Amino acid sequence: MHSELCSIKGNRDGLVITIMDSARFSEVLTTLDRQLKSAQSFFAGASAKVMLKQGELGPEQLDSLEQLLAVYGMTLDREPPRLQQPVSEKLAVERPERQERGYEPENTLLVRRTIRSGQSLHYDGNVVVLGDVNPGAEVICTGDILVLGSLRGVAHAGAEGEVDATVFAFRLEPTQLRIAHLIARAPDGKVTKPAGPEVARIVGNTIEVSIYNH
Amino acid sequence: MGKVIVITSGKGGVGKTTTTANIGAGLASLGNKVCLVDTDIGLRNLDVVLGLENRIVYDLLDVVEGNCRLRQALIKDKQYGENLVLLPAAQTREKDAVKPEQMLELVKELREMYDFVLLDSPAGIEHGFKNAIVGADAAIVVTTPEVSAVRDADRIIGLLEAAELYEPQLIINRVRPDMVRKGDMMDISDIDDILRIKILGVVPDDEDIIVSTNRGEPIVNDKRSKAGQAFRNICRRILGEEVPFLELQERKMLNWFKKILSGEAR
Ligand SMILES: Nc1ncnc2c1ncn2[C@@H]1O[C@H](COP(=O)(O)OP(=O)(O)OP(=O)(O)O)[C@@H](O)[C@H]1O
Numbered sequence: 001m002h003s004e005l006c007s008i009k010g011n012r013d014g015l016v017i018t019i020m021d022s023a024r025f026s027e028v029l030t031t032l033d034r035q036l037k038s039a040q041s042f043f044a045g046a047s048a049k050v051m052l053k054q055g056e057l058g059p060e061q062l063d064s065l066e067q068l069l070a071v072y073g074m075t076l077d078r079e080p081p082r083l084q085q086p087v088s089e090k091l092a093v094e095r096p097e098r099q100e101r102g103y104e105p106e107n108t109l110l111v112r113r114t115i116r117s118g119q120s121l122h123y124d125g126n127v128v129v130l131g132d133v134n135p136g137a138e139v140i141c142t143g144d145i146l147v148l149g150s151l152r153g154v155a156h157a158g159a160e161g162e163v164d165a166t167v168f169a170f171r172l173e174p175t176q177l178r179i180a181h182l183i184a185r186a187p188d189g190k191v192t193k194p195a196g197p198e199v200a201r202i203v204g205n206t207i208e209v210s211i212y213n214h
Numbered sequence: 215m216g217k218v219i220v221i222t223s224g225k226g227g228v229g230k231t232t233t234t235a236n237i238g239a240g241l242a243s244l245g246n247k248v249c250l251v252d253t254d255i256g257l258r259n260l261d262v263v264l265g266l267e268n269r270i271v272y273d274l275l276d277v278v279e280g281n282c283r284l285r286q287a288l289i290k291d292k293q294y295g296e297n298l299v300l301l302p303a304a305q306t307r308e309k310d311a312v313k314p315e316q317m318l319e320l321v322k323e324l325r326e327m328y329d330f331v332l333l334d335s336p337a338g339i340e341h342g343f344k345n346a347i348v349g350a351d352a353a354i355v356v357t358t359p360e361v362s363a364v365r366d367a368d369r370i371i372g373l374l375e376a377a378e379l380y381e382p383q384l385i386i387n388r389v390r391p392d393m394v395r396k397g398d399m400m401d402i403s404d405i406d407d408i409l410r411i412k413i414l415g416v417v418p419d420d421e422d423i424i425v426s427t428n429r430g431e432p433i434v435n436d437k438r439s440k441a442g443q444a445f446r447n448i449c450r451r452i453l454g455e456e457v458p459f460l461e462l463q464e465r466k467m468l469n470w471f472k473k474i475l476s477g478e479a480r
């Protein structure tokens with residue numbers, strides 16, 4: 001199908017022409033021509049990069065591409081040797097992480113108090129606590145957990161197996177932390193207090209805690 | 215109309231009864247009419263701490279069951295007379311002999327007669343807790359500086375909030391400055407960091423309390439005792455005065471107190 005052969009997309013770096021397979025270069029040109037025509041002068045003045053998913057483009061092919069673009073008032077950015085870079089990887093870097101997730105709970109519960117010892121909160125979705133989660137308290141939910149205070153109790157994010165779920169706290173000092181099927185507990189003995197906001201997520205096969213920077 | 219304050223804790227034996235007796239005696243000596251109610255049915259001990267055990271004829275259960283008039287059951291204190299009275303707990307019946315509605319009625323009547331009604335509650339979260347808090351306007355939570363006691367205090371604070379008794383205040387009892395200094399005991403800021411409720415007072419661990427309890431005389435008016443001083447300060451704070459916290463020979467704590475007083479700590 002032609003639509004799968006190539007595409008033109010704008011992202012924050014500018015215009016990107018993605019070509020699936022250089023082996024079908026003449027077909028690509030025809031398709032591009034049609035697409036640019038239907039876009040009218042929408043792309044005029046723009047500079048486009050090329051991304052190749054498969055194969056190689058020789059200088060002659062780049063020349064013909066450049067000529068085609070010129071018809072529509074566009075230029076070709078030949079500089080960055082981005083060819084060969086798989087599209088999917090590129091997208092993984094460029095897109096914010098959340099869009100990659102297979103499961104994104106819609107519901108978010110806002111709790112405007114401290115959850116105290118003996119109290120247990122279960123929720124189907126994300127939970128945001130405007131307060132603390134004290135030792136002896138627990139928060140269990142299917143999505144992410146955000147504590148805008150100290151998290152010292154037990155937190156279980158992604159309780160139905162969502163491995164991309166995260167736990168964030170201004171002070172992350174949980175008794176126990178669970179994400180999906182993984183469990184991490186506080187180290188025994190005295191622990192140095194976290195200096196600032198931290199986030200826990202699954203990396204590989206363990207829960208990792210890192211300093212939060214957006 | 216008087217104020218009804220329940221004195222409660224999560225963990226047992228942290229000093230509720232001691233606190234109730236001392237705040238009661240302290241408020242009475244400052245000129246208030248005070249009634250102490252022992253709601254700890256089955257384990258009565260407020261009468262012992264006040265040295266009034268031998269004067270009990272009727273108790274709380276007799277009052278709610280109509281076996282006597284309320285005034286007949288109120289025992290006058292040896293020292294403060296009319297200004298400090300005790301309504302003793304029933305000793306023999308089961309814990310749920312008194313219903314919350316009956317308790318509410320009783321408290322209503324007492325608050326018409328006294329400036330302060332202090333309810334000494336049983337530890338924990340069972341039936342007795344409900345009875346003790348039902349008519350209260352305010353709550354004082356007592357804890358010791360131990361992890362388990364603080365944990366249980368947190369639990370009680372949660373229950374008080376759920377029962378719409380908001381803004382309970384905290385008394386930290388049996389603090390040992392020497393142990394805090396060595397890092398062997400939670401310090402005040404550690405406790406405040408978790409519970410985050412207003413601290414009404416900090417009472418040092420004091421052998422004289424045991425002596426005074428055995429003698430049946432509250433320590434609050436013993437001018438030489440640090441614990442007595444701490445209870446006097448608590449009473450003045452209850453009456454709305456701003457009283458600086460005691461220096462328990464502990465610098466770190468003192469600095470922290472200065473911070474709370476100047477409002478920096480919260
Ligand atoms: N500041 C203190 N210093 C030394 N001893 C204390 C202090 N406070 C309380 N005690 C002692 O601790 C013991 C328990 O105190 P108290 O009976 O007041 O606790 P409680 O919370 O009422 O207990 P319960 O839960 O059984 O009702 C008593 O022997 C008392 O004398």
Ligand SMILES: [Mg+2]
Pocket residue numbers: 230231232254259334335
């Ligand atoms: Mg007691």
